[in-house]
Amino acid sequence: MAVEIGGIGHSVARKEDARFIRGRGNYVDDVKLPGMVYLDIVRSPYAHARILKIDTSKALAIPGVLAVITGKDLVPLKLEWMPTLMGDKQMVLPTDTVMYQAQEVAAVVATERYIAADGVAAVEVEYEPLPVVVDPIKALLPDAPVIREDRAQKNNHIWHWETGDRAGTDKAFAAADVVVKQDIYIPRIVVASIETCGMVAKFDKVEGHLTVWMTTQAPHAIRTVIALVAGHLGLSEQKIRVISPDIGGGFGGKVPVYPGYVLAIGASVLTGLPVKWIEDRSENIQADSFARDYHITAELASKKDGTMKALRVKTIADHGAFDAAANPSKFPAGLFGVITGSYPFEKAFVEVDGVYTNKPPGGIAYRCSFRVTEAAFAIERLVDILALELKRDPAELRMQNFIPPQAFPYKTPLGWEYDSGNYGAALKLAMDKIGYAQLRKEQAEKRSRGELMGIGISSFTEIVGAGPSKHFDILGIKMFDSAEIRVHPTGKALVRLGVKSQGQGHETTFAQIVAEELGLPVGDIKVEEGDTDTAPYGLGTYASRSTPVAGAATAMAARKIREKGRLIAAHLLEASPDDIEWKDYKYQVKGVPAKSKTMAEVAFAAYTNHPQGMEAGLEAVDYYDPPNLTFPFGSYICVVDIDKGTGEIKVRRFYAVDDCGTIINPMIVEGQIHGGLTMGLAPALYEEINYDKDGNIQGGTLMDYLMPTSMETPSWETGKTTTPSPHHPIGAKGVGESATVGAPAAIANAVVDALAHLGVRHIDIPITPWKVQKILREKGVAE
Amino acid sequence: MRVQLTINGASREADVEPRLLLVHLIRENLLLTGTHIGCDTTSCGACTVLLDGRPVKSCTVFAVQASGRTVSTVEGLEQNGVLHAVQEGFTKEHGLQCGFCTPGMMMTSVALLERNAAPTELQIRQAISGNLCRCTGYVNIVKAIQHASATMREAKAEKEPATAGRA
Numbered sequence: 001m002a003v004e005i006g007g008i009g010h011s012v013a014r015k016e017d018a019r020f021i022r023g024r025g026n027y028v029d030d031v032k033l034p035g036m037v038y039l040d041i042v043r044s045p046y047a048h049a050r051i052l053k054i055d056t057s058k059a060l061a062i063p064g065v066l067a068v069i070t071g072k073d074l075v076p077l078k079l080e081w082m083p084t085l086m087g088d089k090q091m092v093l094p095t096d097t098v099m100y101q102a103q104e105v106a107a108v109v110a111t112e113r114y115i116a117a118d119g120v121a122a123v124e125v126e127y128e129p130l131p132v133v134v135d136p137i138k139a140l141l142p143d144a145p146v147i148r149e150d151r152a153q154k155n156n157h158i159w160h161w162e163t164g165d166r167a168g169t170d171k172a173f174a175a176a177d178v179v180v181k182q183d184i185y186i187p188r189i190v191v192a193s194i195e196t197c198g199m200v201a202k203f204d205k206v207e208g209h210l211t212v213w214m215t216t217q218a219p220h221a222i223r224t225v226i227a228l229v230a231g232h233l234g235l236s237e238q239k240i241r242v243i244s245p246d247i248g249g250g251f252g253g254k255v256p257v258y259p260g261y262v263l264a265i266g267a268s269v270l271t272g273l274p275v276k277w278i279e280d281r282s283e284n285i286q287a288d289s290f291a292r293d294y295h296i297t298a299e300l301a302s303k304k305d306g307t308m309k310a311l312r313v314k315t316i317a318d319h320g321a322f323d324a325a326a327n328p329s330k331f332p333a334g335l336f337g338v339i340t341g342s343y344p345f346e347k348a349f350v351e352v353d354g355v356y357t358n359k360p361p362g363g364i365a366y367r368c369s370f371r372v373t374e375a376a377f378a379i380e381r382l383v384d385i386l387a388l389e390l391k392r393d394p395a396e397l398r399m400q401n402f403i404p405p406q407a408f409p410y411k412t413p414l415g416w417e418y419d420s421g422n423y424g425a426a427l428k429l430a431m432d433k434i435g436y437a438q439l440r441k442e443q444a445e446k447r448s449r450g451e452l453m454g455i456g457i458s459s460f461t462e463i464v465g466a467g468p469s470k471h472f473d474i475l476g477i478k479m480f481d482s483a484e485i486r487v488h489p490t491g492k493a494l495v496r497l498g499v500k501s502q503g504q505g506h507e508t509t510f511a512q513i514v515a516e517e518l519g520l521p522v523g524d525i526k527v528e529e530g531d532t533d534t535a536p537y538g539l540g541t542y543a544s545r546s547t548p549v550a551g552a553a554t555a556m557a558a559r560k561i562r563e564k565g566r567l568i569a570a571h572l573l574e575a576s577p578d579d580i581e582w583k584d585y586k587y588q589v590k591g592v593p594a595k596s597k598t599m600a601e602v603a604f605a606a607y608t609n610h611p612q613g614m615e616a617g618l619e620a621v622d623y624y625d626p627p628n629l630t631f632p633f634g635s636y637i638c639v640v641d642i643d644k645g646t647g648e649i650k651v652r653r654f655y656a657v658d659d660c661g662t663i664i665n666p667m668i669v670e671g672q673i674h675g676g677l678t679m680g681l682a683p684a685l686y687e688e689i690n691y692d693k694d695g696n697i698q699g700g701t702l703m704d705y706l707m708p709t710s711m712e713t714p715s716w717e718t719g720k721t722t723t724p725s726p727h728h729p730i731g732a733k734g735v736g737e738s739a740t741v742g743a744p745a746a747i748a749n750a751v752v753d754a755l756a757h758l759g760v761r762h763i764d765i766p767i768t769p770w771k772v773q774k775i776l777r778e779k780g781v782a783e
Numbered sequence: 784m785r786v787q788l789t790i791n792g793a794s795r796e797a798d799v800e801p802r803l804l805l806v807h808l809i810r811e812n813l814l815l816t817g818t819h820i821g822c823d824t825t826s827c828g829a830c831t832v833l834l835d836g837r838p839v840k841s842c843t844v845f846a847v848q849a850s851g852r853t854v855s856t857v858e859g860l861e862q863n864g865v866l867h868a869v870q871e872g873f874t875k876e877h878g879l880q881c882g883f884c885t886p887g888m889m890m891t892s893v894a895l896l897e898r899n900a901a902p903t904e905l906q907i908r909q910a911i912s913g914n915l916c917r918c919t920g921y922v923n924i925v926k927a928i929q930h931a932s933a934t935m936r937e938a939k940a941e942k943e944p945a946t947a948g949r950a
Contacts, residue, residue, distance in 0.1 A: 013874060013875070014874065014877065016882070017873070017874040017879060017882075018874075019882075020879055020882030020885050021857075021860075021866070021870040021873055021874055021879070021882075021885060021889070022817070022857070022858070022860075022861055022870070023815070023816070023817015023818070023856065023857035023858045023886050024817065025817070025882050025883070026816075027816075027819070027883065029810075029816075029819075029820065030810075030816035032814075113807070113811075114800065114802065114803070191917075192917065193881070193883075193917055194819075194821040194827055194829055194881070194883045194884045194915060194916070194917050195819070195821065195881070195883045196821070246881075246882065247881065248819070248821075248881045248882070248883025248884075249880075249881040249883060249917045249918055251917070278820075280822075280823045281821065281822035281823050281824065281826075281827070282823060282824075502881055503880035503881025503882065503883075503918045504880070505880065667877050668877070670877075671877045671880060671918075671919060671920075671923055672880075673920075674919055674920030674921075674922045674923065675880060675917070675918045675919050675920045676920075677920055678917075678919075678920035678921070679917070701822070701823070701824045701826070702822045702824050702826035702827060702915070703824045703826060707915055707917070709911075709912040709913075709915060709921075710907075710908040710909075710911045710912050710914075710916075710921040710924070710925070711908055711909065711912045713920060713921045713922075715904075715922055715925075716920055716922050
């Protein structure tokens with residue numbers, strides 16, 4: 001029976017694959033409307049410059065160019081600036097000054113894609129370069145050029161945020177036996193989903209109605225943002241339809257509103273024609289929201305026996321030219337406060353300062369929840385540094401310190417309440433599976449022969465499922481999520497959700513939740529997302545919040561239906577509703593299994609033979625506001641070999657144990673972990689975006705932004721423990737980003753471990769062969 | 784310029800600018816949107832199609848260069864309602880998530896299996912190294928191609944019993 005239903009715990013094949021493997025996906029660039037024209041963007045070659053003149057005449061002379069839009073054209077529409085999620089404002093197009101390289105300067109609208117590009121090349125812009133500051137630490141110096149004169153800023157400091165007990169932490173440090181301290185830079189990276197961003201905007205000038213097809217992870221929130229930004233043009237919320245069709249990967253990068261979206265809408269309003277804007281890859285890498293860029297100074301205080309006592313962290317966060325970070329508005333540094341990780345520190349204090357620089361604005365989280373990766377990386381690096389200082393095995397030191405299973409729910413010194421956890425079990429499983437003791441022996445032998453091999457551990461705690469609405473909002477909109485379920489007369493169900501898959505397999509997993517709750521076969525349940533005209537209001541898919549929040553909404557909506565169905569079943573079985581129980585995916589008269597009704601039978605009756613006085617139909621909506629976040633965790637062990645000639649790092653093995661609570665679809669969860677691990681490998685060893693002192697991007701295409709290919713990516717090995725969330729209706733915690741959060745520290749720890757006997761304590765990521773070779777040369781061991 | 788080509792078995796003609804890229808001919812003129820564009824530097828492989836049976840990144844081929852030749856895209860893989868073994872493999876082994884790189888990845892895989900019926904894991908990884916995937920971590924893509932390889936060899940063995948076992 002269970003297999004037929006395909007409910008929770010089954011590796012049901014993905015429903016969405018049927019169209020994707022046939023080339024029948026419908027991504028934004030596949031949308032083609034009659035009369036559609038194309039928009040392309042002129043971008044700044046300078047990181048900071050005054051615009052002296054924009055000459056559009058040559059572009060406008062090209063046959064097929066319909067319009068060139070500049071910042072000055074947007075002023076009468078009041079669209080030259082837009083609000084950001086962090087209470088700042090961001091230029092759509094500059095009227096005066098550009099503030100980062102590749103910033104949007106003008107937009108060309110043309111009948112054909114290639115003609116729009118010709119138009120972009122023909123727009124002549126005269127710039128007067130201004131002093132540039134790209135290093136946030138230098139940006140804070142008194143003589144640094146002030147970037148945001150428009151905000152009447154006297155310096156480049158945006159905000160200060162702190163959490164924890166400063167005095168108590170200082171006291172604990174003063175009294176500590178051992179203190180380790182490390183500067184850690186986590187560089188700027190971009191998610192680079194394989195589909196870039198884009199939009200098709202269609203403004204109906206007769207009805208005053210706007211429909212947009214766009215690459216967004218949060219269609220409802222975007223609809224509200226459009227109404228807030230362009231309401232004065234008559235675009236009120238009921239006249240806006242946001243459709244997020246198939247989305248080719250998001251990873252956080254498709255949460256923000258980029259100027260290109262606003263320009264596409266503006267161009268459609270101005271021309272009365274449907275307008276398509278699709279960014280190309282270099283634009284995506286150079287101008288879309290970045291992630292990370294955290295300069296961290298972290299200190300850990302401990303007793304001689306290795307008992308961790310206190311944590312103190314100071315961070316400079318580079319937010320670029322506009323503070324457009326995707327964060328719940330009450331947390332300027334996101335969930336960086338989860339930095340105490342898997343350990344019961346008595347005292348902790350964390351402070352972060354946001355800084356403006358001449359770089360693209362942001363940031364987003366690169367497949368993590370709002371700065372959690374930075375936190376996990378810092379704490380897991382520090383624990384290894386402490387192990388080195390105390391000459392202890394890093395696994396053993398972790399085991400000694402973990403928050404014990406019986407301590408949950410556990411309140412951290414920074415105020416979070418971890419729902420459930422069993423950290424020791426996860427690490428033990430990973431150690432057993434990879435053969436930790438044997439690997440340490442092998443390492444010692446290799447080291448005696450002069451070979452370089454390292455073993456790295458990361459035992460991270462994640463924080464996902466934003467969020468309890470009392471703590472989390474976006475632009476004041478409280479963070480909940482939603483599900484609407486309709487069971488039709490013949491027992492087929494339609495589920496509509498406020499979240500939006502970008503490859504996570506929602507059409508399958510959410511159908512499985514409904515299948516489990518209602519006893520309907522998974523094949524009879526259709527899931528729809530991403531259309532604000534039909535789906536209930538939700539805050540979207542990012543920060544691993546779909547299963548923890550919308551998954552809960554789905555279960556709760558299904559339970560409302562099940563309860564109504566119980567009354568109908570009682571009517572059909574001529575029994576008291578109190579005597580009806582839900583068992584084996586059916587309504588049964590208690591103790592009389594032969595007297596039962598299936599959900600399909602009940603559904604038919606809901607439309608044909610429902611009890612007198614009862615409303616017809618079988619449907620329910622639930623807007624779920626989680627009581628707490630969820631805290632998935634894991635222990636990863638990475639084994640690396642380092643070539644002494646080239647400095648090349650080879651990840652020989654990587655064993656990942658994840659605990660995300662109840663698993664809905666094991667196949668999909670494993671796939672998510674594989675992908676997350678690869679996006680953890682990427683910043684650890686390859687990806688970064690650098691700028692020269694003039695703010696020129698060093699490597700803004702996929703030719704030099706080193707995304708791992710099949711050759712760099714190891715064959716990931718995975719295992720699991722299951723510690724359900726006590727407050728989630730089905731015990732699920734969310735998993736999509738855990739591996740990205742946990743993996744970089746395991747890899748960095750492995751590399752440092754391979755070099756630790758040479759006196760190496762830390763290397764900033766990405767750990768490139770060049771960095772390793774430089775160390776090997778300095779230590780005199782390079783071959 | 785006039786371009787004539789055979790795409791997925793059908794002869795098609797179009798008048799194009801000399802600078803038009805093959806990927807745009809396929810997507811915009813021939814309306815086969817399964818072939819995707821993921822970069823502008825021939826790096827990601829989302830636009831991979833077969834040109835006379837060989838995988839090419841169609842964002843780096845001019846439409847006119849395909850004139851008189853044969854092009855195969857993802858839309859041509861399914862024959863008479865029967866999925867290609869590679870399509871079966873990708874869905875059975877969960878070799879895709881967002882699906883955006885999938886058509887290019889599958890076309891590269893088809894070309895690999897046509898020249899090497901039983902590739903090793905390393906050969907598979909080498910073959911798809913020009914196709915970037917941001918979702919799957921490649922492990923299941925490798926399995927998908929291994930699955931397809933096994934099915935194709937079994938099918939061939941059934942058809943040609945005399946050569947069974949040789950692959």
